[in-house]
Amino acid sequence: MSKIRGQNTKPEKLLKKALWHAGVRYKTPKHKLPGKPDISLKKYKLVIFVDGTFWHGYDWENRREAIKSNREFWIAKIERNMERDMEINAYYKSKSWTVLRFWDFEVKEELGTILNRVLAHFDEYKLF
Known part of the structure; x- marks a missing residue:
């Protein structure tokens, strides 16, 4: 398991590149935000997980x-991951943050749709 990438996967890089080209300036959190989001926009209280x-x-x-x-082992591990995802979502929502979660295959196959969903967040709140 030590060889498995936990960050900067291809889908993450694809989404980051698309956001950057769309003019969204994000952070890849260096400090520890709960749940280790792949992309964070503190100014807009938005975290994105792939x-x-x-x-x-x-x-x-x-x-x-x-x-x-x-x-x-695997069933317990994955079910705990799913529970943790729900806990992290609840944490951010309690702090008035928006959480966007995308599956890796969605980012690969439907990048334009995913990008539009992120940009719609800014339109909805007149943030960007």
Whole structure:
């Protein structure tokens, strides 16, 4: 597991590059924000997460059955990740922040749509 990238994955880089070209100046948090968001805009109280499908439990009901080796470990780990995601969302919402979460495959396949959703956040609040 030590070889698995936890940050600066291809989908994250794609989204960051698209945001930058759209004129959105973001931060990649160097200090520890809860949940370690991939992109943060403190000024606008916005955090963005790009979640991996395996690690964060995309289509969990079906994928759970596909795990063959070390089932107990992986099921517990992924379910805890899913719980933690909900806790982090609740934390930011309690602080009046907006949380946007995207699946890695969505960023790869629908980058324009994802970018529009982020930009719509600025339009909605007349922030940008």
